[in-house]
Amino acid sequence: MNDPRNPGSDRPAAPAARELVAGMRRRSTEHLQAVLARVFARADDWLFDLAKKDGVPDGSPYLFAMRALRTSRAPIERGFREYLDRAFGGLESRTAPARQAEAGGEGLELSLLPESELEQQLATNLTAEAITRIHGHQLDELAGRLARMVGVAKLEADANPLSAHSLASAIGSAHGDVDLPDDVRMVLFKYYERELIHDLRDLLADLNAQLEAAGYRPDVATAKPVQRPAAPRPDMVAPPTADGYAPAASDYQPSGGDAGTPAAEDRAVYEALRQLLHAWRPAQQGGVAGGAVGGRQTGRGGQRPLQSNEMMSLLSLMQSSVPEAVNEALERPEVSLAALLKNELLRGATRIGLPPEQVSISQDDEDAVDLVGMLFDVMFDERDFEQSARTMISRLVVPFVKAAVMDRRLFLYKTHPARRLLNSLAEAVEGNRGEGPQERELLQKAENTVDRLIAEFNEDLAIFETLEQELRQFLEQHRRRVELAERRAAEAQRGQERLEQARDLAKLELEQRTRGLEPTPAMRDFLERCWTHHLSMIALREGPDSGSWQTALSVADRLLALLPKPGDPAEAIAPGLRALREPLETVLASSGIIGEAATDMIRGLGDSLERRARGQAQVPVAPAPEAAQDDKVVQLPDRRSAVQAALSDLKPRLEVVAGKKSLDVSDSDVEQMRQLKVGTWIHIAGEDGKHHPVKLSWVSPISSRLMFVNRRGVRVLVASVEELAAMKQEGNLLVREQEQVFDQVLHRVMGKLRDDLG
Numbered sequence: 001m002n003d004p005r006n007p008g009s010d011r012p013a014a015p016a017a018r019e020l021v022a023g024m025r026r027r028s029t030e031h032l033q034a035v036l037a038r039v040f041a042r043a044d045d046w047l048f049d050l051a052k053k054d055g056v057p058d059g060s061p062y063l064f065a066m067r068a069l070r071t072s073r074a075p076i077e078r079g080f081r082e083y084l085d086r087a088f089g090g091l092e093s094r095t096a097p098a099r100q101a102e103a104g105g106e107g108l109e110l111s112l113l114p115e116s117e118l119e120q121q122l123a124t125n126l127t128a129e130a131i132t133r134i135h136g137h138q139l140d141e142l143a144g145r146l147a148r149m150v151g152v153a154k155l156e157a158d159a160n161p162l163s164a165h166s167l168a169s170a171i172g173s174a175h176g177d178v179d180l181p182d183d184v185r186m187v188l189f190k191y192y193e194r195e196l197i198h199d200l201r202d203l204l205a206d207l208n209a210q211l212e213a214a215g216y217r218p219d220v221a222t223a224k225p226v227q228r229p230a231a232p233r234p235d236m237v238a239p240p241t242a243d244g245y246a247p248a249a250s251d252y253q254p255s256g257g258d259a260g261t262p263a264a265e266d267r268a269v270y271e272a273l274r275q276l277l278h279a280w281r282p283a284q285q286g287g288v289a290g291g292a293v294g295g296r297q298t299g300r301g302g303q304r305p306l307q308s309n310e311m312m313s314l315l316s317l318m319q320s321s322v323p324e325a326v327n328e329a330l331e332r333p334e335v336s337l338a339a340l341l342k343n344e345l346l347r348g349a350t351r352i353g354l355p356p357e358q359v360s361i362s363q364d365d366e367d368a369v370d371l372v373g374m375l376f377d378v379m380f381d382e383r384d385f386e387q388s389a390r391t392m393i394s395r396l397v398v399p400f401v402k403a404a405v406m407d408r409r410l411f412l413y414k415t416h417p418a419r420r421l422l423n424s425l426a427e428a429v430e431g432n433r434g435e436g437p438q439e440r441e442l443l444q445k446a447e448n449t450v451d452r453l454i455a456e457f458n459e460d461l462a463i464f465e466t467l468e469q470e471l472r473q474f475l476e477q478h479r480r481r482v483e484l485a486e487r488r489a490a491e492a493q494r495g496q497e498r499l500e501q502a503r504d505l506a507k508l509e510l511e512q513r514t515r516g517l518e519p520t521p522a523m524r525d526f527l528e529r530c531w532t533h534h535l536s537m538i539a540l541r542e543g544p545d546s547g548s549w550q551t552a553l554s555v556a557d558r559l560l561a562l563l564p565k566p567g568d569p570a571e572a573i574a575p576g577l578r579a580l581r582e583p584l585e586t587v588l589a590s591s592g593i594i595g596e597a598a599t600d601m602i603r604g605l606g607d608s609l610e611r612r613a614r615g616q617a618q619v620p621v622a623p624a625p626e627a628a629q630d631d632k633v634v635q636l637p638d639r640r641s642a643v644q645a646a647l648s649d650l651k652p653r654l655e656v657v658a659g660k661k662s663l664d665v666s667d668s669d670v671e672q673m674r675q676l677k678v679g680t681w682i683h684i685a686g687e688d689g690k691h692h693p694v695k696l697s698w699v700s701p702i703s704s705r706l707m708f709v710n711r712r713g714v715r716v717l718v719a720s721v722e723e724l725a726a727m728k729q730e731g732n733l734l735v736r737e738q739e740q741v742f743d744q745v746l747h748r749v750m751g752k753l754r755d756d757l758g
Contacts, residue, residue, distance in 0.1 A: 016214070017149050017150070018092055020149070020210065020211070020214055021088060021091055021092050021149075022088075022092075023210070024088070024207055024210065025084070025085075025088040025161075027203070027206065027207065028084065028088075028161070028162060028203065028207070029081060029084050029085075031199070031203045032080070032084065032167075032170070032196075032203075033077065033080070033081065034199075035192070035195045035196055035199055036076075036077060036080055036171075036192070037077075038191075038195050039188060039191040039192045039195050040069070040073050040188075042191050042195075043069060043187055043188055043191055044066060044069060044070065046187065047063075047065050047066040047069065048066060051063045051066065069188075075174075076174045076175060077174070078174075079173060079174035079175070080170055080171065080173075080174035083169070083170045083173045083174060084161060084170060087161030087166055087170075088161045090159060090161070091146065091150065091159065091160070091161055124168045124169060124171070124172040124189070125168070126189075126193075127167075127168040127171070127189060127192065127193045127196075128164045128165050128167070128168035128169075129164075130193050131164040131167055131168065131193075131196060131200065132164040134200075135164075135200050135201060135204060136164075138201065138204040138205065138208065139162070139163060139164055139204065140218075141204075141208055141218050142160075142162060142204055142207055142208055142211070142218075143155050143160050143163060143218075144218025145208065145211040145212070145216040145217065145218045146160060146162075146211070146216075147218075148216045148217065148218065149211065149214075149216045162204070162207070167196065167200075171188070171189065171192050175188075194459075266411075266412045266413060266414065267412055269411075269746065269747075269750070270408075270411045270412050272750065273371060273411070273746070273749065273750055273753070274367055276750065276753040276754065276757065277367055277370055277371070277753065279757055280753050280756055280757055281366075281370070303357075303358055303359060303360040304358065304359060304360070305359070305360050305361065305362035305363075305365075306349070306354075306359050306360070306361060306362065306365065308405075310349075310352060310354065310359075311345075311361075311365055311405055312402070312405070312406070312459060313352050314345055314348050314349065314351070314352060315345075315398055315401060315402040315405065316402070316458070316459075317348065317351055317352075318344070318345075318348065318398045319398045319399060319402065319454060319457065320454060322391075322394055322395055322397075322398075323341065323344050323397070323398060324340075324344060325337065325340035325341040325343070325344045326340075326341070326376075326394045326397050326398075327394070328340055329376075329377065329380070330380060330390060330391075330394055333377075333380070333381060336373065336374075336377070337373040337374070337376055337377045337397070338369055338370040338371075338372070338373025338374055338377070339373075340373075341369055341373050341397070341401065342361060342366065342369055342370075345361065345369070346359065346360070346361070364408070365405050368401065368404035368405045368408070369401055369404075369405070371404065371411060371746075371749065372397065372400050372401045372404050373397070373401075374749045374752070374753075375400075375742075375745050375746060375749055376393070376394075376396075376397050376400075378745045378748045378749055378752070379393065379426070379741070379745055380393070380394075382690075382745075382748065383426065383430055383741070383745075384430050384431045384690060384692055384693070385429060385430060386429075386432070386433055386434075388443070389429035389430070389432065389443075392425075392429060392446065392447055392450055393425070393426075393429070395450050395454060396422065396425070396450060396453070399453055399454065399457050400418065400422070402457070402459075403418045403457075403461060403464065406459065406461065407461060411746070414740070414742075414743065417461065417462075417464035417465035417468050418461065418464040419740075419742045420464075420468045420472075420740075421449075421453075421464050421467055421468040421471070422741065422742050423740040423741050423742055424468055424471045424472055424475055425446055425449065425450070425471065426741040427475060427711075427741070428442050428443070428445065428446040428471065428475060428478075429442075429443060429446050430693070430711070430741075431692065431693065431710065431711045432711065435712075436712070438478065438481055439712065442474070442475075442478055445471065445474050446471070449467050449470070449471050452467060453467055481713075482711070482712060482713040483713065484713070485709075485712065485713030485714065486697045486698070486709050486713040488713075489697065489698075489707065489709060489713065489714065489715040490697060490698040490707065492715075493698065493700065493707050493715065493718060494698075494700070494702070497700055497702045497703050497705075498540055498702065499536065499540065500703075501539075501702050501703075502535075502536040502537075502539035502540050503532065503536045505535075505536075505539055505544065506531075506532040506533075506535035506536045506539065507532060509535060509553065509556075510527055510528065510531070510532055510556070513556055513557065513560055514527070514560065517560060517563060518563075519560065519563065520563075520605075520608035520609060520611075520612055520618055521608060521618050521619075521620065521621045522601075522604045522605050522607070522608035522618075522619075522621050523559065523560075523563075523605060523608060523609070525621045526559075526587075526601065526605060527556060527559075529591070530587055530588055530590075530591045530593065530601075531552070531555065531556055531587055533590065533591050534552055534586075534587045534590040534591065535549070535552050535553075537590055538552055551583070552587070554583075555580065555583045555584065555587060558576075558579075558580055558583075559580060559584075559605075561576075562576050562577060562580075562609055563609070563612070564609060564612055564613035568613055569613065570609075570610040570613035570614050573606060573609045573610055573613060574606060574610075577602070577605065577606045577609070581602060584598075584602055584605075585598050585602070588601060588602075604621070607619070664726075665722055665725035665726050665729060666725065666729070669725035669728050669729060670721050670722055670725045672725070672728075672735065673706075673721040673724040673725050673728070674721045676696050676706065676735070677696070678696055678697065678698065678699065679695065679696065680695070680696045680735075681693050681694070681695050681696075682694060682695075682696070682708070682733060682734065682735050683733070683734040683735075684708075684716075684717065684727070684732060684733055684734075685731065685732040685733070691734055692710070693710075693711070694708040694709065694710055694716050694717060695708060695709055695710075695711075696708055697709045697713075697715075700718075703720070704720070704721070705718050705719060705720050706718070706719060706720075706721065706724065
């Protein structure tokens, strides 16, 4: 073992220092023994509840475990106290306390540990890591002060009775000679970790204050924790949680990039929200939501703020069912969910034996309740939730209030697991009407996720991480199905535009060839319907550079060349038409006109040309049934009808503008629409007055039009940038920052607070 002492400072500690250490020993022992007592009480209650559920009065294994726990309590508490005495005794003599293994003289011997001891050692290490992660800064500061007091450069963890290692080892040492079931032993470690995390902050603050008053200041190099790259500055550290959790520098930071920048931005938003709340709340006291008042009235009429464990107990009692406050807020959008919820919390104080008129809600807890309440108010008002989805989301109010009271980082970090879970749930249910089996399956998964959160959230935020990962994996599978639907929609749109482009090209060729000419009615009908369709199909299949394209063009040229000029004999038309019979039949066949129908159409062409040569009146052309069928296949709607048809899959139907030649739009709006990237979500107004989210899925390389799909991957809009700009000017289109639901709603809460204050 390395000697932690400075060789030049092995003189006895001053009497004042010894007296200070003795006082620290008494304070720490009392505090930590109280923690251990609560651990036994909670473990005993847990085993008793399991024994009742087991339904076996005499032979339940949980009853045996409970008896073993009660029998082992005295030796464990004694071992715990003895470990602390040895640790502080070592500090007084400036020597490290002996390890448990060293007491038996086997500290340097290598051997295989039994599985139970290995699990206990692992639990000890995990407890030490949790304590370090949560209270690391205070522990380092205390270690620096103690090192200065005993005159060493650095106090090793083994020599420090209040290091994370020593605190975790104390419980492990206390269990060393006690025969206890392994599962009960692990439960004790878990409860010990939780209780220690709750209460250690006050003890460390008290001891640091005592050492500071005695003149022992930590060495800067010793007290300062090891800094990792891109760690947030002290002014960007999240506030402590209700259970005493001080977040580590890297907690909830996005992977990669500069971790400090987003933390600073999020903290600025959070601080701005709190300032707005503190300015807004006095005007609301006693005046809104039907007499609902705020909860923070500390100091009025002898009221005291609810303690964190009391607040947690109240919220846990409300968690299993939707509170009346939430139901009332859903039915009456004009009332404040936050105010109603605070009133219900205070009224519920009687359920834990507290007079409601004597308690209030602390400022930090009231901030959490207000922010969560306003957040859900905005979600219910502005998000596209079906009634069943609204009911599902309403069940999340209490768990999220509970999470916010426990951990303020919910409002500070975009990567907080509770925040990500709400984003995933909103993605799963927003706009989901359960119209298909996949959508219904997604709704069922979201429902199961909410059920598990309600049932399993017991002051452990890890459940949010677990549920979010499971739901995210399910959403990824759903997204892959949606991406397939998007690709199919893009392929269909591409095919439609290629056909439109081919038809435009064929019409252009026809216009060039008939310019200055006056075809007969039969010839015009043939060219505009059959020949343009034939040319369009060649453009799609072989391209305008193919030999078939040139052959088709020559058919039109040769047919138009048969138009008689003044003085041409009518008898000269028949030989030229007979030479064109085979090419004409090929053109007609591409439109489904064959056999006798093709013969009749060619005969009609000849008759119309002969009548023109003789100066006779033309016979009107009646559309053939086959031609009508051909029209059904190839006819394309104009731009306005195409846009309206594209909107047919979005319910309710959206009305948009079309015909960009007549649009009066600003260049800046057009440029903004042109800069939209594939994957961008915008919001389009529907007949219900709400804005529905649609995603830019594809940009046509042919027409440069933009195709948007809904959350199911179904095409809902195809429009040009000019049309989109016109929709934006009319208020039918919104382009919002690409943020998750939680971030969007949080900014809307800030906007509403500013509006109310203004």
